[in-house]
Amino acid sequence: MHLQCPIPKTDFDVITLGHGSGGQLTSRLLDTFVINQLSNPELEKRLDGAILQLDGNLAFSTDSYVVSPIFFPGGNIGDLAINGTVNDLAMCGALPKYLSLSFIIEEGLPVSEFWEVIQSIKQAASKANISIVTGDTKVVEKGKGDKLFINTSGIGRLHPKAQIDVNRVSAGDVIIVSNKIAHHGMAIMSVREGLIFESNILTDSKPLAHVCMSCLDKFGDSIKLFRDPTRGGVATTLTEIAESCGKGIFIQEKNISLDPSVEGACEMLGLDPLYVANEGVFIVIVDALKANEFLEFLSQKEETSFAFKLGEVTDSYEGKVILESKMKGKRVLTKLIGDQLPRIC
Amino acid sequence: MKYVTEYRDADIVHSYLACIKSIVTKPWTIMEVCGGQTHSLVKHGLLDILPPEITIVHGPGCPVCVTPQSLINQAVSLSIDHKVILCSFGDMLRVPGSKMSLLEAKARGADVRILYSPLEAVEIAKKFPDKQVVFFAVGFETTAPANALSVLHAYRAGLKNYSILTAHVLVPPAIRAIMDDPHTRVNGFLAAGHVCTIMGNSEYYPIAEEYKIPLVVTGFEPVDLMQGLYLTIQQLEEGKFEVINQYSRVVKEEGNPEARAVINKVFEVSHRNWRGIGVIPRSGYALREEFALYDAEKKFGFLSQDQENVNGCIAGSILKGLKKPKDCPHFNKTCTPLNPLGAPMVSTEGACAAYYHFSGIIE
Structure with a gap:
């Protein structure tokens, strides 16, 4: 497995139900793996939602990603989830600006795999020039999911000449x-x-x-x-x-x-x-x-x-x-x- | 794509088309036997370019279409009641049973898996020794060797948890059943190239002689099909009725004796019930007695007593070429690929699905 960035040291190898409990384990997972990596001023405020300012006509889109397997030649579920919503906004004639990012993780997902997905998300977000400003993480019991599902929603500003209809x-x-x-x-x-x-x-x-x-x-x-x-x-x-x-x-x-x-x-x-x-x-x-x-x-x-x-x-x-x-x-x-x-x- | 693209050359297709137009003097009805040929005729738009004198009827060579509903009920019952791992080719999953399709059974929690080869099912049986694994062995002579081989592999590996639900059918008895029907309109046949790859051509000489019809063993690419049609029409116009091998780059006169040996080791010829047509004597394969352990019907007993529910589907007349899909009152109304009443609307090789994709042009 090729990692762009060394994986942080943790005392857990796999994600467990506790990481979705909203308690200490959740904070540790999010701090180290998500907020740290995808950092921007809005995300760092850690509010329940993002407070945004955008002028003009907006496009808004959402999509869920359940691809199996989560790693495939040339990419993984992470960059797919960013590019997919970015492209949905682009198809409306809008320049994507802000995305939300929600994970539904099946317990037992190796931390190394989650890390690799996050790294892909980070790169894809940077390439598309968007900020991830809010999100959510839930963990479900083994057998109730399939490793990892992701939902992203996004907002973009409509191009002034766009008349997509x-x-x-x-x-x-x-x-x-x-x-x-x-x-x-x-x-x-x-x-x-x-x-x-x-x-x-x-x-x-x-x-x-x-x-x-x-x-x-x-x-x-x-x-x-x-x-x-x-x-x-x-x-x-x-x-x-x-x-x-x-x-x-x-x-x-x-x-x-x-x-x-x-x-x-x-x-x-x-x-x-x-x-x-x-x-x-x-x-x-x-x-x-x-x-x-x-x-x-x-x-x-x-x-x-x-x-x-x-x-x-x-x-x-x-x-x-x-x-x-x-x-x-x-x-x-x-x-x-x-x-x-x-x-x- | 070498050895494929050459047979999709539009110029060659059109030269054969020109040849057909130059020799045809009266209406002829030609049946392509194999569902793969049906699919190709539609996919490449060939039905649209043929001269009006030529009527193509799609024969019974779509294994999904001719598998009786009772066997689908059986497969559904195995997956739900006996909780076996039911393995199948993809198209079978959407065919409606009396109560549900295998796809609906899967949605209700049955372990139904789509495979590309029966040998994968043997591997699954090795991997899950505590589960029973059943492969839904549908198909003509073409798929019989691989299905037989899966039984031999399981036998050699000493597997006790693998069996097949057999729905194997044979082409020559089906051609005879079509020609024996007093209402038949068929003047000539494009015989199924891949079936002859295994079986050779010898079974077809007596049919051509007995019914005085031309049979051209034909491949699946556009050039194959147009050349096959030309060779059939040429014979019809000249009053000949011979067996010609258009697909000689693949089909040898004697077929594939090794593959036939595998079939004969595992299977024996038996009567078969064809969907919409009924029982045709000696028209299929059943497992030989010594392989009874691998026969899902014997292993689990005939589970489903659900009555066949035909919903007004006229599959039998369609498969025999007596009626065209557009003659059916349900076609493209209550019966579409998304909500099929019968199997010919399910498979991409089915006559009704083929017409569904063609109908937008002709209506």
Whole structure:
């Protein structure tokens, strides 16, 4: 296990029910492992909540993280929990500023693992330039959880040019995907119990707020919609968009950008990459007049260097997503039915 | 992806399509036997590009679809009443039993696990010697060798806590049952490439001869399917009825004798009840008497007496190609992949689920 920071000396190796009691053990755990590491003036006040000042229109989002296993190639539940909420705010057109952080820990979690998660949270928070200003820690009995669950909520200030609204989506708009797809889901699959296979696929979990803000700086209201295709993948997200706006969405299979290792793993397991989760990719629907310039802009940025045009919004196929295969045949894409991959985020 | 992408070449697909269009003179109904072929036809949008003369009907080759409800009830009962670790391929979990699916049983606390291989179930049995482990062994001739091997592994390891709930079915008797139906509309078959990989082609010559129908042993990629269709239509137009092996890069004439030896060691041919079709004589595999210890039905007795509940599902007519999913009054109304009334709407290889994804185009 690679630790960024040496683990503090403690007289306990695993987290016990006492660490969630609110008493002395809780204080020791929080002081050493959480507040010390994620320190900022608001958190240090140790109030029951955070007192914040923010001007203008705000975005507010929350998400819970129950991924299994909690460590996976390229990341862990900690950075996933920060990036996930940061990205949800970014998809609203907001620059994330403050996050809450709550743990539900199953007793018996090794302290070393908790430490590694905290270190990832610290790094992810710093990278996304957000402060963790309030939080909570509970411990449940062995067998009543699965190592560690995390909830994060976040607040961000809306970009002044943002007009993210599904009702602004109109026929002719272009659908762009910001990077190669299906990395996160396949990274989790590669380490799932009973299915471990050798691969070099890493999660794509990363904060997308800064790239989204720079898009808004440059393209403003030409951007109709941002969405991040996490659970259920690109296909499910597009179906939700089509249903919400009542327009048709027409996409072409030949445009999809896939890493060969991801394509091979999907093929081997019989999974459709369009339904596999992403944690560092966004879908953007943009005015057709700006689409080429937008794509060029994205492809020059590291986080979105493999951005591709997937398709367009149309007045045909009302409320449906139609995929044209490489063979030029068409079929309807639907939302993911059931679970393709249990517990991926 | 080498050896796959070559068979997904759109130009080659379209040259075969052009060939089909140039020779077809009248309507033909062709059945692809295997659910994997159904899935591929839909996934690659091939149904959408075929000329109107060609009607494709999806055959009974989806193991999930033809497993009778009584066996699903049995699996549910094993997981809940006998508290076994019930291992299964993923698709089986959502198929409705009379009272509940395996997925609902899992939600109620049953230990139901999704595996990719029956050999993993043997490993689970080794790991939990105090628990009974049952593998739900569904499938055609293709999955039979691995399931048989799991029994042999358990036997050699001296495991007393491993057994299989067998629902194995065979392709040739199903083709005969379809052709024996006086209402059949099928003019030719794309035979299932992977089944023939194990069994070889010899079982199909008498069928082609007896029923005067062309059978083309076909693979699963778009180029395979289009070439298979072309070879079938060419025969139909010329009045021929031969067995042709389109999938020769994988299927050998004699099949795989080693795999068949494993099957024959563990299984014997038996009568089987097919969902919606009924009992077809000598159409499946059952464990041989010497492996009775590994037969979940013998080990636990036939537990569930729940009556089959068909909810108006017309699976039998669908699987025989007599009706199309859109002929069913429940299709895309009370029966959808999220709330399936019957198995053909559950599996991605099922005819109804296939049409569900295609129906938005044709309606």
